[in-house]
Amino acid sequence: MTPKTITASALIGLLGAASLMTTVSAHSLAEQVSLTEEQAVTIALAEVPGTFEEAELERDDGQLIYEIEILGADGIELEVEISAETGEILEIEREG
Incomplete structure (x- = not known):
């Protein structure tokens, strides 16, 4: 794998994790209201x-x-x- 490929893969992974955390946070807030x-x-x-x-x-x-x-x-x-x-x-x- 080239450094560009590794960087792109890492960025995609981070974006996916951030999206999942946002979804979890929204569900957690919804349970509190x-x-x-x-x-x-x-x-x-x-x-x-x-x-x-x-x-x-x-x-x-x-x-x-x-x-x-x-x-x-x-x-x-x-x-x-x-x-x-x-x-x-x-x-x-x-x-x-």
Whole structure:
């Protein structure tokens, strides 16, 4: 094997491991919350009508939150942060 091949193989292995760790982390976070992603999306759309684009569960300042991205009818993208524990809307932010 050439040094280039070894480097490429190592890089591919590292990327695969990072992807697996991200998946495991996402599953671990999902097990720690009482609100499902679908429930968070429903809450967000009730507050901000539009088209659901993306949801992400993450830890922010020690609190688990869902970040829900919604494309409003006016074409403006909004991000709604919802507590993954209580379902409370924490922030609505206009993107861009």
